[in-house]
Amino acid sequence: MPIPTHQSLVDLLPPKLLRLLEAAGTTRFYHDGQVLHTQRADSVGLSIVLSGRVRFGLYTTDGSFNLSGILGRGHCFGEVTLFANRPRAYHAEAFGETEVLSIGRQAFNALYDAHPRFARAVTVTVTQRLYEALDTADDLRHRSIEQQIAMMLLRVARTGGFDDDEIPLRQSDIAFSLGKSRVSVGKALDRLRQRGLISLGYGSITIRRRVELLAMGGED
Amino acid sequence: MPIPTHQSLVDLLPPKLLRLLEAAGTTRFYHDGQVLHTQRADSVGLSIVLSGRVRFGLYTTDGSFNLSGILGRGHCFGEVTLFANRPRAYHAEAFGETEVLSIGRQAFNALYDAHPRFARAVTVTVTQRLYEALDTADDLRHRSIEQQIAMMLLRVARTGGFDDDEIPLRQSDIAFSLGKSRVSVGKALDRLRQRGLISLGYGSITIRRRVELLAMGGED
DNA sequence: GGTAAAATACTAAAAATTTAGCATTTTTAG
DNA sequence: CTAAAAATGCTAAATTTTTAGTATTTTACC
Secondary structure, three states: OOOOOOOOHHHHOOHHHHHHHHHHOEEEEEOOOOEEEOOOOOOOOEEEEEEEEEEEEEEOOOOOEEEEEEEOOOOEEOHHHHHOOOOOOOEEEEEEEEEEEEEOHHHHHHHHHHOHHHHHHHHHHHHHHHHHHHHHHHHHHHOOHHHHHHHHHHHHHHHHOOOOOEEOOOHHHHHHHHOOOHHHHHHHHHHHHHOOOEEEOOOOEEEOOHHHHHHOOOOO | OOOOOOOOHHHHOOHHHHHHHHHHOEEEEEOOOOEEEOOOOOOOOEEEEEEEEEEEEEEOOOOOEEEEEEEOOOOEEOHHHHHOOOOOOOEEEEEEEEEEEEEOHHHHHHHHHHOHHHHHHHHHHHHHHHHHHHHHHHHHHHOOHHHHHHHHHHHHHHHHOOOOOEEOOOHHHHHHHHOOOHHHHHHHHHHHHHOOOEEEOOOOEEEOOHHHHHHOOOOO
């Protein structure tokens, strides 16, 4: 069901428009682990990852961090603050050296109204993300935990731009994201490992057979 | 967590723009049960419910229909065909006498490019829906089945415009939507009924204490 | 009104999942 | 290099959920 089509905002923009955005916003560098914003923060603006990666997640009351996703180059975040009038949904921090372009509300609105192509690119991104979220929710309901893990690995690999196929996910991240216990996730990962689809590391998982992993999404 | 903010597209449009849309599209009447489109259909266009309601769902291989949601007056659907280049995600059919405005790709694009306010309204709708979907997915992972049922009832009541608080949902619809067995859903519904929050009918559930039901979403 | 279909109600055994541990391995920091 | 911290690996009892039934109630239709 889940078709890996999610394009990044930058993929959808003509280079000319990207330059306009860069001129209208401010580019900042972040070091590994540096906080971009905390969850529930009420800052407003669209951000675009120019290089590096941003990790999103939630801090629980006991101080541990639960990863929700990773966005790599070209992807954007913050639309919710501009269009849904809501605070930041997740805590965001740099993953490695990272460069982020931020565009405030005023500048964003001006560009959005003046350039239909930009408006369209934003809408396309959000729409694709919506249907990806619906697919993910579908998976949560109707697929086995192995299948869910397979899709999560592929999704994080794609949005985070991990070409080397080693995905920086702890088993507890997967457990939290899937709403399962760490024990169940560990067992399922072991079954995937036995089938040779992945191999397990310390704080990371390596994709061994991408095609077969992808195929797990097709079975109904 | 889930804040019931989802506004309908028509709520977000100035009346003038709505009239432009009506002029650019075609309005059709549908009888109860009449099919608007089937799942996976590749028709393209934005549709707006002008009156009545549309039921969305999936037909399983054994011919039974699983309801996913109901959209009432003012809500739109079909953005996925325009922006994500995907076929229709669900089967759609009228629920009661229903009036739907449909705008084809050409007309939609012309209006979208010419009227930033329209573009903005579409993006707002999709963004709100995205964050609602993310919330729903969160609920699937981290909330009890009673809580999930509570939010589903409120969501369908809201988007479907059921002011009388009797929601036309079968227990099997809820079970499918939540990815649980019918037995588990029946038990959970019985617990909610014992607490006086709902009462159970044949093919429908009636909300008795909306405030307490809403409060179930707040507990973490 | 009577019958068939659809939906809900109920049950108990089987299966899956979580919980709450402790042990082991790997990494990080000093 | 060493100690502490973080993450994974493993286990068994307790709990939850599903499965696979049948029974009962409600509705639709002839």
